[in-house]
Amino acid sequence: VPADGSHWLSMREVVDMLQQKGHEVVVVAPEVSLHIKPSKNLVMKMYSVPLTQEEMEKVFQAFFRASFEEGWIFKRFFKAYKGMKNLTESWVTSCEQLLQNKELIRYLEESKF
Secondary structure (H helix, E strand, O other): OOOOOHHHHHHHHHHHHHHHOOOOOEEEEEOOOOOOOOOOOOEEEEEOOOOOHHHHHHHHHHHHHHHOOOOOHHHHHHHHHHHHHHHHHHHHHHHHHHHHOHHHHHHHHHOOO
16 A cells, blocks of 8 residues: 555556566555556555545645745744645545545455455
8 A cells, every 4th residue: 555655656666566577466545646546557446535636736735845945944844844744634534534445445355455
């Protein structure tokens, strides 16, 4: 179950290599993501989240903008902290939605995911 962003970008190459070696690769991901997209090399199992694509992009952009902003160190720190808090909240919400998706959880259990 990949996290979006750099975690997925790093995993993508591993997923492709596993598929090339004959493995069936199943990726569980939220319907709203920045980088996790369907591919012929993998089976996607997606679940809904209460966040739109635009909202997700705004959260990521706010975090990165604050992280590289110039100015007073404490102001930058608090903006970056707020951005990280918002990102973390969106990831926790995504995980909660996955765990509440009984149909997907049943599929994962039955397939010994």
